[in-house]
Amino acid sequence: MNKIFKLASRPQGLPKRSDFSYEEAPIPTAGDGELVVKIHFISLDPAMRGWMNDSRSYIRPVEIGEVMRASTVGEVIESKNPQFKVGDHVVGMQGVQSYGLSNGKGLSKVSTKLAPLQTYLGALGGPGLTAYFGLLDVGQPKAGETVLVSAASGAVGSVVGQIAKIKGCRVVGIAGGAEKCRYLTEELGFDAAIDYKNEDVRKAIRKACPDRVDVYFDNVGGEILDHALANLNLRARVVICGAISQYNESSIQGPKNYLSLLVSRARMEGLVIFDYKDRFMEAYADLGKWLATGQLKTKEQVEEGIENFPETLLRLFSGEKMGKLVLKV
Ligand SMILES: NC(=O)c1ccc[n+]([C@@H]2O[C@H](COP(=O)([O-])OP(=O)(O)OC[C@H]3O[C@@H](n4cnc5c(N)ncnc54)[C@H](OP(=O)(O)O)[C@@H]3O)[C@@H](O)[C@H]2O)c1
Incomplete structure (x- = not known):
């Protein structure tokens, strides 16, 4: 089943579990030009709190009833899109769910040879x-x-x-x-x-x-x-x-x-x-080089279980974590 968290209400203060709805749905299937990604890690970012507000910002708010927006990294399990094949690892913004359906826009392939998948949500993300x-x-x-x-x-x-x-x-x-x-x-x-x-x-x-x-x-x-x-x-x-x-x-x-x-x-x-998306390759080149030479160290705190999303998100605000906070689905 696809496990999904949607925004249910706009939080006042710290987000609560009741600000989200949890749903289970069949795993999506790919239509022409589409692919299905099994999401392995979900990024927990302070910006997510701002996306829950209905106010003018650099990106539109998440709507009530919409899958909660989040950066993700996962593996292609079905593809009818010629640019992606089964087994490819991809990062994107597929939201707080365990499977994501995509037409490929906004997804980028990453390699586990350089760094573990979760690092693509942190130092290489x-x-x-x-x-x-x-x-x-x-x-x-x-x-x-x-x-x-x-x-x-x-x-x-x-x-x-x-x-x-x-x-x-x-x-x-x-x-x-x-x-x-x-x-x-x-x-x-x-x-x-x-x-x-x-x-x-x-x-x-x-x-x-x-x-x-x-x-x-x-x-x-x-x-x-x-x-x-x-x-x-x-x-x-x-x-x-x-x-x-x-x-x-x-x-x-x-x-x-x-x-x-x-x-x-x-x-x-x-x-x-x-604003820097046209220059991301420049940064990846330097960050990748520094990681490889050991000049850049990374730490990810991996919490388990998509079911724990609302409580895990709060660790960003309490500070109960070290380094980059991610949720293993
Ligand atoms: N402008 C952009 O494009 C952009 C992009 C990404 C991130 N950001 C911003 O960058 C900042 C850091 O994001 P991140 O992903 O790296 O998060 P993070 O630092 O990994 O996690 C948040 C940290 O904030 C600290 N914190 C929480 N409440 C605090 C408070 N009241 N006073 C002081 N420190 C507090 C905590 O650290 P302690 O344990 O040390 O208290 C917590 O661990 C956020 O403000 C985020 O919105 C901006």
Whole structure:
């Protein structure tokens, strides 16, 4: 059977199981030009919370009654599309279900020779691409500069920090808890880590960034963004990638310290990864090379069972996970 989660209602605050409906349906069959994918891993991304809201964004909201949107990776089990054959592994956005029917648009083939399938949802997927273009294109770090990144042990942040190290920067990560901070400095090679749950973040940034912050890669927004703004260097770049601390709030807290941009002659710029789709191959080449040489390390936390989707999604907001969170179907 195909196991499917659809959006049942628009969440208020944190999403609840009752915001989704669970259905079972026969496994789809391919018509002319179509293929059926057995989905192996579903990506859990903070953006999914925004897609559940009925508000203007960079992508249309998920409709009530529609399969919940999610990135996926799986294996072709039936194909009447000449571009795909049975046994091919493909990534795409096939949603929270165990089998996906597709006409092939938006699906890309991937190889398990370079990395395990789930890595194509992490460092070799949307988060890795976001880190790559957000840091290099928007942040424009130069060797010797200081890069500060929040949600630093997560899917995007961990890649941001490691690319910044490859580019010769001093790298400071902000994460929740001693274990994650240790992971950043001892396993990923960050120069320093700040435990935002147990430290005075503003003072800790000042201490860890004696030459101030040249690039702040913001994944969390809220108070941490304000503390970073208070520590900017002259002509700093603030990359607005996300604001996970705000996604479940009914009204968003904007930056109070925005005049630091004036004082520092700094700039703050948002990014949406879809804008870079024509340049994805450029990023894959570098990310693949760094993975192969061991300069880029990845960690995926694999949770089991599509039935556990609603509760697993919440781990993004509680922080009860390490690295990239994926669900094994
Ligand atoms: N603009 C784009 O195109 C684009 C694309 C992909 C992702 N993003 C954004 O990038 C950010 C990171 O995404 P990801 O996939 O890499 O997720 P992730 O970092 O793997 O997971 C989310 C992490 O956010 C942290 N967090 C949760 N609530 C927080 C709070 N109130 N304050 C501070 N930290 C909090 C937690 O880390 P701790 O355990 O350290 O608390 C949690 O592990 C998100 O904001 C996402 O929306 C943007």
